[in-house]
Amino acid sequence: MTDSNSPVPQLTEEGGHGGKAQQKKQKKQKKSESWRPQEAKDRFAMLESLPEEEQQEIQRALHLFSLGQSLPRTLQEALRHTYRFWDSQPVPKLGGADGTHVGPITEPDGLVRREQYSLPPGFTWDTLDPTSLSVLEELCVLLSENYIEEDDNTLRRQFNPEYLKWVLMPPGWQAQWLCGLRVSTNQKLVGFISAAPTNLRIHDTERMVAQVNFLCVHRKLRQKRMSPVLIRELTRRVQQQGVSQAVYTAPVVLPTPLATCRFWNRPLSPRKLMDVDYPGLRLNTKLHLKLQRLPKLPKTPGLRPLTLEDIPGAMNLLHTHFLESGLSPTLLPQEAVHWLLPREDVMDSYVVEASDGTGLTDLVSFYTVSTRVLNHPVHSHLREARLLYCVTTATEPVDLVEDTLVLAKAKGLDLFSVLDVMGNSCFLEKLKFVPSKDYLHYYLYNWACPTIHPDKVGLLVPN
Numbered sequence: 001m002t003d004s005n006s007p008v009p010q011l012t013e014e015g016g017h018g019g020k021a022q023q024k025k026q027k028k029q030k031k032s033e034s035w036r037p038q039e040a041k042d043r044f045a046m047l048e049s050l051p052e053e054e055q056q057e058i059q060r061a062l063h064l065f066s067l068g069q070s071l072p073r074t075l076q077e078a079l080r081h082t083y084r085f086w087d088s089q090p091v092p093k094l095g096g097a098d099g100t101h102v103g104p105i106t107e108p109d110g111l112v113r114r115e116q117y118s119l120p121p122g123f124t125w126d127t128l129d130p131t132s133l134s135v136l137e138e139l140c141v142l143l144s145e146n147y148i149e150e151d152d153n154t155l156r157r158q159f160n161p162e163y164l165k166w167v168l169m170p171p172g173w174q175a176q177w178l179c180g181l182r183v184s185t186n187q188k189l190v191g192f193i194s195a196a197p198t199n200l201r202i203h204d205t206e207r208m209v210a211q212v213n214f215l216c217v218h219r220k221l222r223q224k225r226m227s228p229v230l231i232r233e234l235t236r237r238v239q240q241q242g243v244s245q246a247v248y249t250a251p252v253v254l255p256t257p258l259a260t261c262r263f264w265n266r267p268l269s270p271r272k273l274m275d276v277d278y279p280g281l282r283l284n285t286k287l288h289l290k291l292q293r294l295p296k297l298p299k300t301p302g303l304r305p306l307t308l309e310d311i312p313g314a315m316n317l318l319h320t321h322f323l324e325s326g327l328s329p330t331l332l333p334q335e336a337v338h339w340l341l342p343r344e345d346v347m348d349s350y351v352v353e354a355s356d357g358t359g360l361t362d363l364v365s366f367y368t369v370s371t372r373v374l375n376h377p378v379h380s381h382l383r384e385a386r387l388l389y390c391v392t393t394a395t396e397p398v399d400l401v402e403d404t405l406v407l408a409k410a411k412g413l414d415l416f417s418v419l420d421v422m423g424n425s426c427f428l429e430k431l432k433f434v435p436s437k438d439y440l441h442y443y444l445y446n447w448a449c450p451t452i453h454p455d456k457v458g459l460l461v462p463n
């Protein structure tokens with residue numbers, strides 16, 4: 001049985017091209033061995049030949065099973081785990097001394113490997129061109145089918161080309177850092193990892209680092225140590241450009257978190273979220289639903305969408321805001337334009353203009369992600385806003401964010417999600433955000449420094 005869609009290259013049977021004698025031998029063998037249980041078949045092809053419902057059941061079971069083998073979610077679990085790959089990398093050791101050494105863990109010796117890392121037979125590297133719509137669409141398929149999902153496999157992220165363009169192509173982006181993994185025979189994209197250059201302030205040091213994102217391996221290739229190869233190859237490509245540090249985030253505990261932040265969620269369409277049984281929200285009664293009501297209109301005078309002319313004022317606000325932070329981007333004007341200027345269905349930014357004409361006093365922005373609801377009779381999609389920046393100098397944060405909730409709801413978004421970074425904790429409970437079970441850990445590659453409290457984390461990485 002062959003499977004042209006399977007991402008896993010099929011191993012050819014030994015001597016499988018044989019002539020008549022070979023066929024005769026096989027026939028004889030088949031007859032004499034008819035009592036034997038059937039040979040192992042291509043499991044993926046078998047799975048795909050089953051009715052859709054059965055496939056979903058099996059995938060759900062496999063998914064739950066794979067969760068059992070997943071990586072540590074807490075520091076205690078992590079201390080008992082053996083990190084075969086990460087222990088070989090220049091990252092701070094788990095349980096090591098915090099803050100005794102500040103700076104690079106290894107100094108570059110100027111000798112960066114010139115050849116790409118070798119892949120298992122049947123796979124090839126590819127540098128993805130995000131200016132090509134067809135490439136972006138391929139990437140959307142890979143990520144939508146294989147990126148993060150809820151534990152019970154009922155919700156799955158859905159990516160679109162406009163969103164990926166925004167995240168993958170900030171000023172200074174390089175195609176070499178968009179590293180794809182393909183099956184050689186059919187060119188199917190089965191793995192990806194990306195990076196983009198970012199000027200980062202870490203405590204008192206400023207470094208050009210690679211902001212790594214979207215590590216993804218096709219679900220049929222999991223647990224086969226493909227990730228270390230992807231990470232090594234991207235590291236090589238980054239080092240070739242003279243960059244020795246990276247920043248990345250993950251929901252799992254690896255060696256060693258620089259900061260650990262928590263997601264908080266606020267329903268905007270509580271009834272829909274109740275219908276799809278969105279995890280972790282307290283929406284069981286009519287009273288719960290009633291408590292989620294929001295004002296009809298925003299209240300802050302002077303609140304309006306950000307325009308290109310607002311960029312210098314917005315940069316000033318961010319600059320002052322980040323002075324408080326231990327980890328923040330230092331944005332150049334073109335980067336501020338990229339990350340702040342509203343893009344339809346991708347991101348929104350609002351500013352508050354002082355009534356006396358003295359300039360901008362507040363800034364708030366969020367980006368939008370879509371989620372597919374699997375197997376639901378009524379709902380097929382959810383749209384979620386994720387807070388990017390919230391900087392206030394005149395308006396109370398709780399008032400500005402409440403207005404933002406109102407604006408997001410008016411745009412048809414169903415949920416608002418916030419990380420408890422940079423002073424956000426002051427409005428979360430007041431605005432009925434619910435703490436999620438999901439944490440996000442921040443990591444630095446090849447840099448040692450003291451850990452950072454969530455309240456001092458200014459960097460947000462849309463993914």
Ligand SMILES: CC(C)(COP(=O)(O)OP(=O)(O)OC[C@H]1O[C@@H](n2cnc3c(N)ncnc32)[C@H](O)[C@@H]1OP(=O)(O)O)[C@@H](O)C(=O)NCCC(=O)NCCS
Pocket residue numbers: 071082083084085086087146147148214215216217218221222223224225226227228249250251252254
């Ligand atoms: C994350 C993912 C690529 C890992 O693939 P996998 O098949 O489970 O793991 P592999 O066998 O390829 O590699 C295992 C190694 O990768 C490391 N690893 C796993 N997830 C990682 C992550 N998110 N970031 C960094 N390293 C990770 C593991 O720690 C392990 O190394 P170790 O021996 O030092 O512990 C895969 O689960 C996936 O695509 N998940 C969906 C997308 C996703 O969650 N991406 C990460 C977002 S931060």
